[in-house]
Amino acid sequence: YGMAVTKICCIGAGYVGGPTCSVIAMQCPHIKVTVVDISAQRISQWNSEKLPIYEPGLDDIVKKQRNVNLFFSTNIEESIQEADLIFISVNTPTMTFGVGKGRAVDLTYVENSARTIAQFSTSDKIVVEKSTVPVRAAESILKILSANDKPNVKFQVISNPEFLSEGVAVENLLNPDRVIIGHEETADGLWAFKQLSKVYLNWIPESKILKTNIWSSELTKLAANAFLADRISSINSISVICEAIGADISEVAKGIGLDSRIGRQFLQASVGFGGSCFQKDLLSLVYICECLNLPRVAVYWQQVLDMNVYQKSRFSNKIIESLFNTVTGKKITMFGFAFKKDTGDTRESPAIHVAKTLLDKGAKLNIYDPKVDPEQIKKDLTHPYVSDNPENVFKFIEIHDNPYRASHSTDAIVICTEWDEFVNLDYEEIYKSMKKPAFIFDGRKILNHETLATIGFQVHTIGKGHKTINMSSELTKLAINAFLARRISNINSM
Numbered sequence: 001y002g003m004a005v006t007k008i009c010c011i012g013a014g015y016v017g018g019p020t021c022s023v024i025a026m027q028c029p030h031i032k033v034t035v036v037d038i039s040a041q042r043i044s045q046w047n048s049e050k051l052p053i054y055e056p057g058l059d060d061i062v063k064k065q066r067n068v069n070l071f072f073s074t075n076i077e078e079s080i081q082e083a084d085l086i087f088i089s090v091n092t093p094t095m096t097f098g099v100g101k102g103r104a105v106d107l108t109y110v111e112n113s114a115r116t117i118a119q120f121s122t123s124d125k126i127v128v129e130k131s132t133v134p135v136r137a138a139e140s141i142l143k144i145l146s147a148n149d150k151p152n153v154k155f156q157v158i159s160n161p162e163f164l165s166e167g168v169a170v171e172n173l174l175n176p177d178r179v180i181i182g183h184e185e186t187a188d189g190l191w192a193f194k195q196l197s198k199v200y201l202n203w204i205p206e207s208k209i210l211k212t213n214i215w216s217s218e219l220t221k222l223a224a225n226a227f228l229a230d231r232i233s234s235i236n237s238i239s240v241i242c243e244a245i246g247a248d249i250s251e252v253a254k255g256i257g258l259d260s261r262i263g264r265q266f267l268q269a270s271v272g273f274g275g276s277c278f279q280k281d282l283l284s285l286v287y288i289c290e291c292l293n294l295p296r297v298a299v300y301w302q303q304v305l306d307m308n309v310y311q312k313s314r315f316s317n318k319i320i321e322s323l324f325n326t327v328t329g330k331k332i333t334m335f336g337f338a339f340k341k342d343t344g345d346t347r348e349s350p351a352i353h354v355a356k357t358l359l360d361k362g363a364k365l366n367i368y369d370p371k372v373d374p375e376q377i378k379k380d381l382t383h384p385y386v387s388d389n390p391e392n393v394f395k396f397i398e399i400h401d402n403p404y405r406a407s408h409s410t411d412a413i414v415i416c417t418e419w420d421e422f423v424n425l426d427y428e429e430i431y432k433s434m435k436k437p438a439f440i441f442d443g444r445k446i447l448n449h450e451t452l453a454t455i456g457f458q459v460h461t462i463g464k465g466h467k468t469i470n471m472s473s474e475l476t477k478l479a480i481n482a483f484l485a486r487r488i489s490n491i492n493s494m
């Protein structure tokens with residue numbers, strides 16, 4: 001193998017590849033970073049004024065580094081040939097057909113990347129698996145690469161999962177909690193580990209770089225996402241009890257989070273989790289357990305997904321029940337369509353589930369999201385999984401670029417995404433323009449419900465019962481022990 005890494009190629013210019021390589025380029029001026037994609041449209045967007053993804057802080061970095069040491073290109077061949085190190089960060093969707101349909105991860109794009117690397121490489125390469133892929137994918141990549149071996153070309157495959165969270169990706173990349181690098185337990189594997197470490201050491205302290213074997217690294221990524229999703233389903237399950245007994249999930253979450261063994265972050269009860277990772281990774285984990293003949297573990301993790309489906313339906317059903325059991329012909333405003341704030345991404349967004357349920361019952365929707373592309377909303381709501389009558393959907397949805405117009409003359413507002421700007425809207429103004437009684441369903445618990453009630457709104461939220469005796473304190477004690485016990489079962493399952 002040659003000397004230190006001076007040229008990096010990244011296959012896949014998406015939510016992972018784009019931000020990751022932009023930050024590497026910024027922190028490593030001596031490295032030439034080229035991001036390639038099969039989609040010419042994606043690449044031309046990365047080279048334009050309007051980037052294909054919205055991520056706070058990213059525009060500035062791309063503007064600074066682009067065509068300095070950061071390049072976006074469709075010339076995959078050339079970029080692979082000149083690179084010392086290649087990231088694979090292509091999409092890894094859930095299979096839509098065949099064995100494992102709806103559960104297993106579709107590795108077609110990863111496999112194609114490996115074949116492309118094998119085909120074009122004329123010198124030694126370190127190949128870094130970055131996409132979220134099921135455990136043992138590195139092995140498949142290596143098999144493809146070595147089956148296509150050429151004289152004078154050696155490949156080292158290492159696993160380096162990405163833990164960035166959308167909306168705070170730049171922050172996460174600049175200051176990650178940890179960087180995990182899994183390598184083969186050979187001299188060459190160790191060398192490859194050192195090469196990639198050197199790249200990160202340009203801005204990340206050595207103490208944060210974790211050296212593991214390949215399997216541990218791959219499983220860590222799946223397990224981390226499973227633990228996080230589990231926390232949300234756990235707090236959401238407690239929110240159901242709160243509604244039933246007259247406790248308040250915000251109080252309970254605070255009481256739970258102050259236990260340092262549990263911690264305060266990621267305890268926000270909600271309409272349910274979305275995003276490209278949690279569901280996909282849980283499905284993949286469940287599928288892997290079944291394939292390994294570990295049905296108990298599979299069932300254990302499936303419950304996290306089941307609770308999420310339940311939470312999304314509960315919220316949608318509550319809207320319908322509160323609107324006097326019928327939404328046919330009613331106009332409902334949706335504030336937020338992205339799966340979380342500060343992103344334009346709608347993959348697996350709970351808003352899609354809520355919209356589908358309301359549309360199925362004959363409601364008309366006025367949708368406003370500050371960052372989601374209207375075309376994306378149309379695409380999501382006319383997807384075959386969502387509707388078998390796309391023409392009809394177009395008749396029943398209006399996409400707005402202003403929250404006041406979106407709520408004008410409607411019966412209810414449904415908050416699906418926790419965008420900051422929703423907190424400071426003029427709700428008195430909004431109330432005046434709405435039909436009465438005017439309802440607000442806060443699926444993210446971001447608004448001041450007392451103030452809204454004073455204005456005159458009928459307010460409904462997640463995890464707040466309307467009983468006279470507040471049971472939060474009793475429930476908190478039970479919930480803490482439930483969370484702690486769950487954590488131990490989580491790690492034991494791995």
Ligand code: UDX
Pocket residue numbers: 162163164165166167225228232265266267268269270271272273274275276277278339340341
């Ligand atoms: C996640 C992981 O956090 C990240 O480490 C991994 O690399 C990719 O998957 P992401 O999906 O981008 O990141 O966002 P995240 O902040 O984890 O939120 C996922 C979903 O959970 C969102 O729909 C969010 O609204 C929801 N959520 C999150 C809650 O409902 N409550 C919370 O307390 C936290």
Ligand code: UDX
Pocket residue numbers: 481484488
């Ligand atoms: C628990 C709660 O921690 C405490 O807050 C509550 O008031 C009473 O219940 P306790 O049962 O005394 O306290 O001990 P704890 O340290 O929580 O351990 C419970 C069990 O979990 C033990 O069998 C322990 O060995 C096991 N455990 C704990 C693990 O297997 N792994 C761990 O990482 C931690």
Ligand code: ADP
Pocket residue numbers: 011012013014015016017036037038039042089090091092109112113116131132276
């Ligand atoms: P993620 O969220 O994991 O980054 P995205 O879907 O945002 O996923 O991005 C993945 C990108 O990978 C897409 O832009 C897609 O066009 C690209 N891609 C998929 N397969 C290949 C391939 N074989 N070669 C180059 N790019 C690819």
